[in-house]
Amino acid sequence: MLTYYTLDQGCLVPTDKPDGCPHVAWVDLHSPTEAEEREVEECLGLDIPTKAEMRDIEASSRLYVDKGALVLTVDLVSNATGPDPRVEPVTFLLRPDGQGGGCLVTLRYCELRSFALFVQGCNREPLESGDPWTVFLGILETVIERLAETLEKVGEDLDDLTRRIFRRGNRRQLATASAPRADLSVVLERIGQHHDVVSKVRTSLLGLGRMAAYVAQRREAHLKLPPEALARLEAFRVDLGSLSEHDNVLSAKVDFMLDATLGLINVEQNGIIKIFSVVSVIFMPPTLVASIYGMNFDWMPELNWPYGYPFALALMLGAAVLPYLYFKWRRWL
Structure with a gap:
Protein backbone atom coordinates (compact mmCIF):
# COMPACT_ATOMS: atom_id res chain seq x y z
CA MET A 1 0.00 0.00 0.00
CA LEU A 2 1.30 3.42 -0.98
CA THR A 3 0.24 6.48 1.02
CA TYR A 4 1.28 10.08 0.39
CA TYR A 5 1.13 12.55 3.28
CA THR A 6 1.07 16.30 2.81
CA LEU A 7 1.23 18.94 5.53
CA ASP A 8 -1.95 20.97 6.09
CA GLN A 9 -1.68 23.46 8.97
CA GLY A 10 0.80 21.22 10.75
CA CYS A 11 -1.30 18.05 10.31
CA LEU A 12 -0.34 15.12 8.12
CA VAL A 13 -3.11 14.47 5.62
CA PRO A 14 -3.16 11.30 3.47
CA THR A 15 -3.76 12.12 -0.17
CA ASP A 16 -3.63 10.67 -3.63
CA LYS A 17 -0.53 11.09 -5.76
CA PRO A 18 -0.01 14.85 -5.91
CA ASP A 19 1.01 16.69 -9.04
CA GLY A 20 4.40 17.51 -7.57
CA CYS A 21 6.14 14.90 -5.47
CA PRO A 22 8.55 17.44 -3.96
CA HIS A 23 5.57 18.91 -2.08
CA VAL A 24 4.99 15.60 -0.27
CA ALA A 25 6.17 15.51 3.36
CA TRP A 26 6.08 11.74 3.81
CA VAL A 27 5.63 8.72 1.58
CA ASP A 28 4.72 5.50 3.41
CA LEU A 29 5.26 2.22 1.56
CA HIS A 30 3.50 -0.57 3.44
CA SER A 31 4.08 -3.97 1.77
CA PRO A 32 4.27 -2.22 -1.62
CA THR A 33 3.86 -3.82 -5.02
CA GLU A 34 6.54 -3.53 -7.70
CA ALA A 35 4.43 -0.90 -9.48
CA GLU A 36 4.21 1.23 -6.34
CA GLU A 37 7.98 0.98 -5.79
CA ARG A 38 8.64 2.07 -9.39
CA GLU A 39 6.21 4.96 -8.96
CA VAL A 40 8.08 6.30 -5.95
CA GLU A 41 11.49 5.75 -7.55
CA GLU A 42 10.45 7.67 -10.66
CA CYS A 43 8.77 10.43 -8.66
CA LEU A 44 11.60 11.04 -6.18
CA GLY A 45 14.61 9.69 -8.02
CA LEU A 46 15.46 7.22 -5.26
CA ASP A 47 16.46 3.56 -5.28
CA ILE A 48 14.05 1.67 -3.02
CA PRO A 49 15.82 -1.25 -1.25
CA THR A 50 14.44 -4.71 -1.85
CA LYS A 51 13.07 -6.86 0.94
CA ALA A 52 16.17 -9.05 0.83
CA GLU A 53 18.45 -6.00 1.05
CA MET A 54 16.53 -4.75 4.09
CA ARG A 55 17.28 -8.01 5.91
CA ASP A 56 21.07 -7.73 5.47
CA ILE A 57 22.77 -7.65 8.84
CA GLU A 58 25.90 -5.78 7.72
CA ALA A 59 25.98 -2.18 8.90
CA SER A 60 27.14 -0.96 5.48
CA SER A 61 24.00 -2.46 3.94
CA ARG A 62 21.69 -0.84 6.48
CA LEU A 63 23.13 2.64 7.05
CA TYR A 64 24.45 4.51 4.02
CA VAL A 65 24.02 7.54 1.76
CA ASP A 66 22.72 6.99 -1.77
CA LYS A 67 22.15 9.74 -4.35
CA GLY A 68 22.08 12.41 -1.68
CA ALA A 69 19.54 10.50 0.41
CA LEU A 70 20.18 9.01 3.81
CA VAL A 71 19.09 5.35 3.88
CA LEU A 72 18.52 3.92 7.36
CA THR A 73 17.26 0.40 8.07
CA VAL A 74 16.42 -0.70 11.61
CA ASP A 75 14.67 -3.70 13.13
CA LEU A 76 11.49 -2.73 15.00
CA VAL A 77 9.11 -4.79 17.11
CA SER A 78 5.74 -5.44 15.51
CA ASN A 79 2.71 -6.59 17.52
CA ALA A 80 4.71 -6.35 20.75
CA THR A 81 1.65 -6.73 23.01
CA GLY A 82 -0.01 -9.38 20.85
CA PRO A 83 0.30 -13.16 20.85
CA ASP A 84 2.93 -13.21 18.08
CA PRO A 85 5.49 -10.38 18.43
CA ARG A 86 7.99 -10.12 15.62
CA VAL A 87 11.05 -8.11 14.69
CA GLU A 88 10.83 -6.72 11.16
CA PRO A 89 13.14 -4.37 9.24
CA VAL A 90 11.93 -0.84 8.50
CA THR A 91 13.76 1.52 6.14
CA PHE A 92 13.79 5.31 6.33
CA LEU A 93 14.94 7.29 3.28
CA LEU A 94 15.58 10.98 3.96
CA ARG A 95 16.33 13.38 1.14
CA PRO A 96 16.61 16.98 2.36
CA ASP A 97 16.73 19.61 -0.38
CA GLY A 98 18.81 22.10 1.63
CA GLN A 99 16.03 24.70 1.71
CA GLY A 100 13.94 23.41 4.60
CA GLY A 101 12.14 20.96 2.34
CA GLY A 102 12.62 17.48 0.99
CA CYS A 103 10.83 14.23 1.57
CA LEU A 104 10.80 11.21 3.88
CA VAL A 105 10.07 7.72 2.55
CA THR A 106 9.38 4.77 4.85
CA LEU A 107 9.40 1.19 3.65
CA ARG A 108 7.99 -1.63 5.77
CA TYR A 109 6.41 -5.05 5.41
CA CYS A 110 4.65 -5.18 8.77
CA GLU A 111 1.97 -3.34 10.70
CA LEU A 112 3.42 -0.79 13.11
CA ARG A 113 1.15 0.91 15.59
CA SER A 114 3.71 3.68 16.04
CA PHE A 115 3.10 5.06 12.54
CA ALA A 116 -0.65 5.40 13.06
CA LEU A 117 -0.11 6.95 16.50
CA PHE A 118 2.29 9.48 15.00
CA VAL A 119 -0.30 10.60 12.43
CA GLN A 120 -2.95 10.86 15.16
CA GLY A 121 -0.55 12.83 17.36
CA CYS A 122 0.05 15.34 14.57
CA ASN A 123 -3.67 16.09 14.54
CA ARG A 124 -3.53 16.94 18.27
CA GLU A 125 -0.16 18.71 18.21
CA PRO A 126 0.57 20.02 14.71
CA LEU A 127 4.11 19.85 13.36
CA GLU A 128 6.11 23.05 13.13
CA SER A 129 7.30 22.16 9.63
CA GLY A 130 7.02 19.38 7.08
CA ASP A 131 10.72 18.92 6.41
CA PRO A 132 11.91 15.28 6.44
CA TRP A 133 13.92 15.71 9.65
CA THR A 134 10.86 16.85 11.62
CA VAL A 135 8.74 13.97 10.32
CA PHE A 136 11.54 11.43 10.82
CA LEU A 137 12.28 12.53 14.38
CA GLY A 138 8.56 12.59 15.17
CA ILE A 139 8.19 8.97 14.04
CA LEU A 140 11.34 8.03 15.94
CA GLU A 141 9.99 9.65 19.10
CA THR A 142 6.71 7.71 18.79
CA VAL A 143 8.59 4.46 18.25
CA ILE A 144 10.69 5.04 21.37
CA GLU A 145 7.57 5.86 23.40
CA ARG A 146 5.93 2.63 22.23
CA LEU A 147 8.99 0.62 23.23
CA ALA A 148 8.95 2.29 26.65
CA GLU A 149 5.25 1.44 27.08
CA THR A 150 5.95 -2.17 26.09
CA LEU A 151 8.70 -2.47 28.70
CA GLU A 152 6.43 -0.84 31.29
CA LYS A 153 3.64 -3.36 30.63
CA VAL A 154 6.10 -6.23 30.85
CA GLY A 155 7.43 -4.88 34.16
CA GLU A 156 3.91 -4.55 35.59
CA ASP A 157 2.99 -8.09 34.59
CA LEU A 158 6.23 -9.43 36.05
CA ASP A 159 5.45 -7.67 39.34
CA ASP A 160 2.01 -9.30 39.36
CA LEU A 161 3.52 -12.72 38.67
CA THR A 162 6.06 -12.18 41.43
CA ARG A 163 3.34 -11.44 43.98
CA ARG A 164 1.37 -14.50 42.93
CA ILE A 165 4.33 -16.88 42.86
CA PHE A 166 5.89 -15.86 46.18
CA ARG A 167 2.63 -15.20 48.03
CA ARG A 168 3.07 -16.09 51.69
CA GLY A 169 0.81 -18.50 53.56
CA ASN A 170 0.04 -22.18 53.62
CA ARG A 171 -1.59 -24.07 50.79
CA ARG A 172 -5.08 -23.97 52.33
CA GLN A 173 -4.93 -20.20 52.73
CA LEU A 174 -3.67 -19.81 49.19
CA ALA A 175 -6.45 -21.97 47.82
CA THR A 176 -9.14 -19.87 49.53
CA ALA A 177 -7.53 -16.46 49.01
CA SER A 178 -9.03 -13.91 46.65
CA ALA A 179 -5.89 -14.08 44.50
CA PRO A 180 -5.01 -17.79 44.48
CA ARG A 181 -1.57 -19.02 43.69
CA ALA A 182 -0.99 -19.13 39.96
CA ASP A 183 -0.75 -22.36 38.06
CA LEU A 184 3.01 -22.68 37.63
CA SER A 185 2.70 -24.09 34.12
CA VAL A 186 0.73 -20.99 33.06
CA VAL A 187 3.23 -18.75 34.86
CA LEU A 188 6.09 -20.48 33.05
CA GLU A 189 4.40 -19.83 29.71
CA ARG A 190 3.86 -16.15 30.49
CA ILE A 191 7.47 -15.74 31.61
CA GLY A 192 8.60 -17.27 28.31
CA GLN A 193 6.43 -14.78 26.40
CA HIS A 194 7.89 -11.86 28.35
CA HIS A 195 11.41 -13.11 27.71
CA ASP A 196 10.65 -13.14 23.99
CA VAL A 197 9.27 -9.58 24.06
CA VAL A 198 12.16 -8.22 26.15
CA SER A 199 14.75 -9.76 23.82
CA LYS A 200 13.00 -8.32 20.75
CA VAL A 201 12.76 -4.87 22.34
CA ARG A 202 16.49 -5.05 23.09
CA THR A 203 17.14 -5.77 19.41
CA SER A 204 15.12 -2.68 18.43
CA LEU A 205 16.86 -0.48 21.00
CA LEU A 206 20.30 -1.55 19.81
CA GLY A 207 19.36 -0.89 16.20
CA LEU A 208 17.89 2.51 17.00
CA GLY A 209 20.99 3.41 18.99
CA ARG A 210 23.28 2.54 16.08
CA MET A 211 21.05 4.46 13.68
CA ALA A 212 21.01 7.57 15.88
CA ALA A 213 24.78 7.47 16.28
CA TYR A 214 25.23 7.12 12.52
CA VAL A 215 22.92 10.07 11.76
CA ALA A 216 24.70 12.23 14.35
CA GLN A 217 28.05 11.48 12.69
CA ARG A 218 26.82 12.21 9.16
CA ARG A 219 27.03 15.98 9.19
CA GLU A 220 27.94 16.53 5.57
CA ALA A 221 26.57 19.68 4.02
CA HIS A 222 24.22 17.84 1.67
CA LEU A 223 22.37 16.20 4.58
CA LYS A 224 21.48 19.58 6.08
CA LEU A 225 20.96 18.36 9.65
CA PRO A 226 19.46 21.34 11.53
CA PRO A 227 20.88 22.15 14.99
CA GLU A 228 17.48 21.59 16.66
CA ALA A 229 17.22 18.19 14.97
CA LEU A 230 20.68 17.29 16.23
CA ALA A 231 19.66 18.31 19.76
CA ARG A 232 16.54 16.10 19.60
CA LEU A 233 18.62 13.26 18.24
CA GLU A 234 21.04 13.51 21.16
CA ALA A 235 18.09 13.48 23.57
CA PHE A 236 16.80 10.34 21.87
CA ARG A 237 20.19 8.69 22.31
CA VAL A 238 20.00 9.37 26.05
CA ASP A 239 16.48 7.92 26.15
CA LEU A 240 17.62 4.85 24.25
CA GLY A 241 20.45 4.34 26.74
CA SER A 242 18.02 4.55 29.67
CA LEU A 243 15.61 2.13 28.02
CA SER A 244 18.46 -0.29 27.30
CA GLU A 245 19.37 -0.29 31.00
CA HIS A 246 15.72 -0.85 31.93
CA ASP A 247 15.54 -3.68 29.41
CA ASN A 248 18.60 -5.30 30.98
CA VAL A 249 16.96 -5.09 34.42
CA LEU A 250 13.79 -6.72 33.12
CA SER A 251 15.82 -9.39 31.35
CA ALA A 252 17.60 -10.25 34.60
CA LYS A 253 14.25 -10.33 36.42
CA VAL A 254 12.79 -12.66 33.79
CA ASP A 255 15.78 -15.00 34.17
CA PHE A 256 15.37 -14.97 37.97
CA MET A 257 11.64 -15.69 37.75
CA LEU A 258 12.25 -18.46 35.25
CA ASP A 259 14.73 -20.13 37.63
CA ALA A 260 12.42 -19.55 40.60
CA THR A 261 9.39 -21.00 38.81
CA LEU A 262 11.33 -24.08 37.73
CA GLY A 263 12.56 -24.43 41.31
CA LEU A 264 8.99 -24.23 42.66
CA ILE A 265 7.87 -26.82 40.15
CA ASN A 266 10.65 -29.12 41.37
CA VAL A 267 9.64 -28.47 44.98
CA GLU A 268 6.02 -29.40 44.26
Missing part, protein backbone atom coordinates in the same frame (compact mmCIF):
# COMPACT_ATOMS: atom_id res chain seq x y z
CA GLN A 269 7.09 -32.52 42.36
CA ASN A 270 9.36 -33.51 45.25
CA GLY A 271 6.45 -32.99 47.65
CA ILE A 272 4.29 -35.35 45.61
CA ILE A 273 7.05 -37.96 45.49
CA LYS A 274 7.53 -37.56 49.25
CA ILE A 275 3.85 -38.29 49.88
CA PHE A 276 4.01 -41.47 47.81
CA SER A 277 7.17 -42.52 49.63
CA VAL A 278 5.63 -41.92 53.07
CA VAL A 279 2.46 -43.80 52.12
CA SER A 280 4.58 -46.71 50.91
CA VAL A 281 6.54 -46.77 54.18
CA ILE A 282 3.32 -46.58 56.25
CA PHE A 283 1.81 -49.59 54.52
CA MET A 284 4.96 -51.70 54.58
CA PRO A 285 4.54 -52.96 58.27
CA PRO A 286 0.84 -53.91 57.79
CA THR A 287 1.81 -55.72 54.60
CA LEU A 288 4.50 -57.60 56.53
CA VAL A 289 1.97 -58.66 59.20
CA ALA A 290 -0.54 -59.78 56.56
CA SER A 291 2.19 -61.72 54.76
CA ILE A 292 3.20 -63.55 57.95
CA TYR A 293 -0.35 -64.65 58.75
CA GLY A 294 -0.97 -65.54 55.15
CA MET A 295 1.66 -68.29 55.17
CA ASN A 296 0.40 -71.90 54.92
CA PHE A 297 1.90 -73.80 57.86
CA ASP A 298 0.26 -76.66 59.78
CA TRP A 299 0.96 -75.18 63.19
CA MET A 300 0.28 -71.48 63.80
CA PRO A 301 -0.97 -70.72 67.36
CA GLU A 302 -3.14 -67.74 66.33
CA LEU A 303 -5.16 -69.74 63.78
CA ASN A 304 -7.11 -71.56 66.50
CA TRP A 305 -7.24 -68.57 68.85
CA PRO A 306 -10.72 -66.97 69.07
CA TYR A 307 -9.17 -63.49 69.12
CA GLY A 308 -6.56 -64.19 66.43
CA TYR A 309 -8.35 -62.29 63.66
CA PRO A 310 -9.01 -59.11 65.72
CA PHE A 311 -5.43 -59.34 67.03
CA ALA A 312 -4.04 -59.42 63.47
CA LEU A 313 -6.19 -56.43 62.46
CA ALA A 314 -5.12 -54.46 65.51
CA LEU A 315 -1.49 -55.32 64.88
CA MET A 316 -1.70 -54.15 61.24
CA LEU A 317 -3.47 -50.93 62.31
CA GLY A 318 -0.86 -50.22 64.94
CA ALA A 319 1.94 -50.95 62.47
CA ALA A 320 0.45 -48.30 60.16
CA VAL A 321 -0.35 -45.67 62.80
CA LEU A 322 3.01 -45.72 64.56
CA PRO A 323 5.08 -44.76 61.44
CA TYR A 324 2.51 -42.06 60.62
CA LEU A 325 2.81 -40.56 64.10
CA TYR A 326 6.60 -40.71 63.86
CA PHE A 327 6.57 -38.87 60.54
CA LYS A 328 4.28 -36.21 61.98
CA TRP A 329 6.56 -35.83 65.00
CA ARG A 330 9.56 -35.36 62.69
CA ARG A 331 7.47 -32.91 60.61
CA TRP A 332 7.98 -34.90 57.44
CA LEU A 333 4.27 -34.56 56.71
